[in-house]
Amino acid sequence: MPLRSQPENALLEKIHRAFSAARRTRGGRRARALGDSLALGMGDDAALFLPTPGRETILTCDWFLESTHFLRDQHPADALGWKSLARAVSDIAAMGGEPRCFLLSLALPRDATGRWLDAFLIGLRRAAKRFSCPLAGGDSTQRREILINITVIGEVRKGRALRRDRAKPGDLIYVSGHLGEAEQGWRQLRKRGGRASRTEPGLKKHLYPEPRLALAAWLGEKRLATAAMDLSDGLSTDLPRLCSASRVGAIINPAGLPTVRSAAASAAESTNLALNGGDDYELLFTVSPAHAKKMPASFAGIPITQIGEITKAKKILLSRVSASPQILRPRGWDPFR
């Protein structure tokens, strides 16, 4: 009797195989190749993780749902595999930490357990290798639509985590990279319809975002950032969250935002995208004026731009030349709006 004859077992084994291929096996027991801290991977009731002494464990989880966050007929499955992990790992970056391992919860329609799943796992495995974040376990079930939930476990030196609630009035506000690029790609794809090609110009950041792990770890190690978070829902939605946690306000110079230059968008449209476009997974962080001189113009090729300043008054203002400051309204991604 084949003990593993059941469909759910078969699905779990397919996922297991895709990831254990990347590991060495010795004497029938799993060796530690992808992650040194993973004491027991998939196949038991739960995974075992060996924490590093002197580190705090970072915990984050993230929904990634068909129809809500992606469309099966427009987004390539391998990009969804990459992005599902990258966006959760971005929360580890936002804390100044290093990813250690992840759990995958997957609910799939029966017709997605073949080629779709194969391609999804290729993208997921590529991301797992890039971020040194092996699969530790998960859960699977059947469902009409594809549902993904990812939990990432990370570590950060005790007391060095980048938090949201430590920004002070007078701190300078910075962002990494260009803002609005992912949203611009998504608009381009929505407008023309059909399935995105994996290499289509303008879609790279929408399909394969890169969490800013190295920059955030540097900011944490050097104690340069007073507060930080990742930009997942758009600056106009996320900056108020940082300000609210720190009980401060902010003033932003819209003309100084690192927008995406494109023939397709006017300057006003680019600014609008930079303020309200979601899914960029860039870092938003604050630095005390005393440390401003230490901030480079770019880090490992990623531009770093000062976009404004933290204020005592609990308002978020846009300051334009030759006009009085306007209040910035949150117009980023909100699933309940």
Place this chain on the structure above:
Amino acid sequence: MPLRSQPENALLEKIHRAFSAARRTRGGRRARALGDSLALGMGDDAALFLPTPGRETILTCDWFLESTHFLRDQHPADALGWKSLARAVSDIAAMGGEPRCFLLSLALPRDATGRWLDAFLIGLRRAAKRFSCPLAGGDSTQRREILINITVIGEVRKGRALRRDRAKPGDLIYVSGHLGEAEQGWRQLRKRGGRASRTEPGLKKHLYPEPRLALAAWLGEKRLATAAMDLSDGLSTDLPRLCSASRVGAIINPAGLPTVRSAAASAAESTNLALNGGDDYELLFTVSPAHAKKMPASFAGIPITQIGEITKAKKILLSRVSASPQILRPRGWDPFR
């Protein structure tokens, strides 16, 4: 300008409030009441957890989905809150560990963010207190149907985790509690339709399962169990998983199963429920014959029953008096069947 005016923020704050009420607050920063190891709770990009020296971290996640795992018009929201955490905590018990904190991923229809959510959070908070497992963070979004995913973080003394893959031929097989009780309750509820009352006789185990934390911790501390797992999908589905992981088989005496005695079910039906009914969250474990004398008939009021023996031959057999052994087919819960 109210910085937290957005609907998603409002939902997160409702959840946050429900849980932070249970904690002391001192000087504007959260004190550690519900969990000593939780360094930073909700409200940042991720949670921070301080691991206990000498312990391994246990990681598990669990789907709990409307239509697939529960029905909104039949299951009381507070029972869903309890059960969503209890079933994930059961995986921590299955490893012989103690729960430390959990992450809640919640996708809700707009009309469930009011009274339904309030009742759900009451049940969830009750479970969090009972299991000493505070909420550490999570993610929320909007969705037509209620989607729940729970990640639980636990700890176990290094090297003491109860695994599935260490059962040896000759080991005796035990289960805790009664088997088939949850499934019997679910059948009763399905049959008559309508919403379950929270105190309805026969529904307790279906609505409010109790993970076997104390028993499993005792088995692990005393090194009594060679292998263990929790019974979530039914004995006929779960026992093959334990056997497969350990590369062994088993022989079970169906007449010796701790069934539920009930006027509504014949002896054959009770045995069938005990073999194939899911959702019991009892412990299935193996003990070497040398330690069999140390196994009590009950532990803290929970019966402990020897139901069979591990064999070298990789088959799962049912041994009936006056009949040759039959092969046990997996007929428990499988979402893909």
